[in-house]
Amino acid sequence: AQSVTQPDIHITVSEGASLELRCNYSYGATPYLFWYVQSPGQGLQLLLKYFSGDTLVQGIKGFEAEFKRSQSSFNLRKPSVHWSDAAEYFCAVGVAGYSTLTFGKGTMLLVSP
Amino acid sequence: GAVVSQHPSWVICKSGTSVKIECRSLDFQATTMFWYRQFPKQSLMLMATSNEGSKATYEQGVEKDKFLINHASLTLSTLTVTSAHPEDSSFYICSALGLAGGTILEQYFGPGTRLTVT
Numbered sequence: 460a461q462s463v464t465q466p467d468i469h470i471t472v473s474e475g476a477s478l479e480l481r482c483n484y485s486y487g488a489t490p491y492l493f494w495y496v497q498s499p500g501q502g503l504q505l506l507l508k509y510f511s512g513d514t515l516v517q518g519i520k521g522f523e524a525e526f527k528r529s530q531s532s533f534n535l536r537k538p539s540v541h542w543s544d545a546a547e548y549f550c551a552v553g554v555a556g557y558s559t560l561t562f563g564k565g566t567m568l569l570v571s572p
Numbered sequence: 573g574a575v576v577s578q579h580p581s582w583v584i585c586k587s588g589t590s591v592k593i594e595c596r597s598l599d600f601q602a603t604t605m606f607w608y609r610q611f612p613k614q615s616l617m618l619m620a621t622s623n624e625g626s627k628a629t630y631e632q633g634v635e636k637d638k639f640l641i642n643h644a645s646l647t648l649s650t651l652t653v654t655s656a657h658p659e660d661s662s663f664y665i666c667s668a669l670g671l672a673g674g675t676i677l678e679q680y681f682g683p684g685t686r687l688t689v690t
Contacts, residue, residue: 491676502578502665502683503616510676549615553679560606560667560679562615 461486461552465563472540473571480535480566482550491553492533493560494524498546506548509533520544545570573599576668578682585656585689593651593685595666601646602668606679607639610663622649656689663687 462485472478484490491510495503507518514526524535533550550563575598585591595605603624608616620630620641628641638660640652649668653660663686667679 495681500663500684500686503681505681508678559618559621564615567613 461490461554461561463550463552463561463563465548465550465566467566468564469567469569471569471571474542475539478535478537478540478544478568480548480550480568482533482535482563483531484533484550484552485531486552486554492524492526493551493553494518494522494533494535495549495551496520496546497549497565503549506535540568540570542570542572544568574670574678574680575599576666576680576682578664578666578685580685581683582686583688585687587657587689588655590652590654591656591687593653593664593666593687595649595651595668595682597647597668597670597680600668600670600680602649602670603646604669605643605649606667606669607641607649607651608665608667610665610684612663616665619651653687656687658689661687661689 464483493508494506506522507516509516509526516524522537526533547565547567549565551560553560577596579594605622607619609619610616618631619634620628622628622641622643624643630636643649663684665684667681669677
């Protein structure tokens, strides 16, 4: 069965600083990988996804993620964080052909002034 | 495109009553929908997979008699929490499986429903 690990429960970043959120997955085949963001009391918003092709994926709101098969990782990055980026971020892995998603436990991003 | 709505967005009910949550795909048809539950400050846990015209498939540990799922049309799935108790209070999120113009099926998420049982 697939699994997702987000090793950081909380991360605090200064506004304007760069951000990297870590995500490692376990899955026997080529995974579909996703990053979602959730603001308090809200649903999930898809930031970006990787299905195949270029391993560096661009998403919305200036986010990008890089799929590294050798490290089983799909880390999320942003060069300059804005206060509005403060939210919970979830990494998820999907099983090809059925799109069953397994979510990581999430990383709460706090942005300091 | 690929908009999924949920109704209501929040509901308060008394212990012992039942409450129904609707999940609709607004601009695409979804033969498969998913229901998740999210406890405060935790991740999403899949409760069940709902297939149009057939019985839902429940994840291990989810009481099918307590969480009734109906997927009667290609755009609507409902989750009914029967005889609700305070421990059922949670954030319930649905998603719908669709192509939405692409070639790979993806899950599109609703905004969630906050259930509080008093």
